[in-house]
Structure formats: structure tokens, C-alpha cells
Amino acid sequence: MSEKPDEKTILMLEKKALEARKRAYTPYSHFSVGAALLCTNGHVYLGCNIENASYTPVNCAERTAFFKAVSEGERDFEAMAIAGGPDSGEDLVLCSPCGVCRQVMREFCRDDFLIFFSDGKGGFISRTLSEMLPFGFGPDQLLGHGEK
Ligand code: THU
Numbered sequence: 210m211s212e213k214p215d216e217k218t219i220l221m222l223e224k225k226a227l228e229a230r231k232r233a234y235t236p237y238s239h240f241s242v243g244a245a246l247l248c249t250n251g252h253v254y255l256g257c258n259i260e261n262a263s264y265t266p267v268n269c270a271e272r273t274a275f276f277k278a279v280s281e282g283e284r285d286f287e288a289m290a291i292a293g294g295p296d297s298g299e300d301l302v303l304c305s306p307c308g309v310c311r312q313v314m315r316e317f318c319r320d321d322f323l324i325f326f327s328d329g330k331g332g333f334i335s336r337t338l339s340e341m342l343p344f345g346f347g348p349d350q351l352l353g354h355g356e357k
Pocket residue numbers: 235238240241242257258259260267268269270271291293304305306307310
């Protein structure tokens with residue numbers, strides 16, 4: 210079990226998620242999302258959603274942050290803050306991570322990985338990964354059972 214980040218760290222993550230949101234590339238949905246991922250060593254990686262004229266290659270903010278971190282050698286994660294809402298204005302809506310992003314989290318994070326996401330009422334809700342993805346399928350099911 211890892212310790213819950215302190216209040217100051219949580220506020221810093223939420224602020225950074227808002228900062229990352231400003232860089233979202235969203236000409237199709239006009240819905241911008243920012244994410245800030247806290248590693249156990251204290252490093253923070255930011256991500257925004259990046260859309261595409263061909264639609265399906267869209268990368269959510271959460272996955273952008275994870276892929277940046279993993280590609281820099283990070284493997285140990287504590288928490289993530291996510292902020293999302295329409296491009297126009299500062300108002301956020303409830304923005305809980307999509308199923309694909311939850312699955313990516315499942316690959317790299319423990320059950321108690323904490324996710325803070327905008328609640329659409331001016332605040333953030335927090336849930337653990339195991340609450341967001343109960344009975345998830347992960348590396349523990351496959352590792353050691355691959356092709357011989
Ligand atoms: N999106 C995210 O980046 N993260 C979420 O948690 C929910 C959805 C993006 C994908 C797409 O660019 C836009 O929001 C609308 O679905």
C-alpha cells in the first residue's frame with residue numbers, strides 16, 4: 210500500500226492538470242482534457258488529449274501522460290489528476306477516465322493508485338484504480354503464461 214499524497218501535492222496535481230488542458234488539440238470534439246501523473250519518485254508528467262482527422266487515433270490526456278512517463282523509463286506511479294470540459298471557458302464537467310485509459314492504468318499501477326477527476330461542480334472526486342476497474346485483466350494474468 211502506498212501513502213495517500215498530502216493535500217499540497219493533490220492541489221499541485223490538479224493545478225497541473227488544468228495547465229495541461231490548455232494544450233489539448235481538440236478541433237473535432239471541442240472537449241479538452243488535461244492530466245497530471247505523479248510518479249513515486251516525485252516526477253510529474255503532463256498529458257492532454259490529441260485528436261485526429263481520422264477520428265480513431267485520438268489519444269486521451271491520461272494515456273498521453275502515461276506514455277510520456279513510461280517512455281522516459283518511469284514504472285512506479287502514485288496518483289493522477291484529470292480535468293476536462295468544453296474548450297470554451299474554464300468550466301469543467303465530470304471527467305472520469307475512459308475504459309481504455311483505465312486498462313492502461315491497470316498495466317502499470319497498483320490497485321490503490323489514486324485518480325482525482327473533475328466532478329463538474331468545481332471540485333475533484335477521488336477513486337482508487339480498483340474502484341474504477343474492478344475485476345480488471347492485467348499483467349498478473351498473463352506473465353508466466355505466455356507462449357513457450
Ligand atoms: N477524453 C480524454 O482525453 N480523457 C477522458 O477521460 C475522457 C475523454 C477525450 C477524448 C476526446 O478527445 C474527447 O475527450 C472527447 O471524447
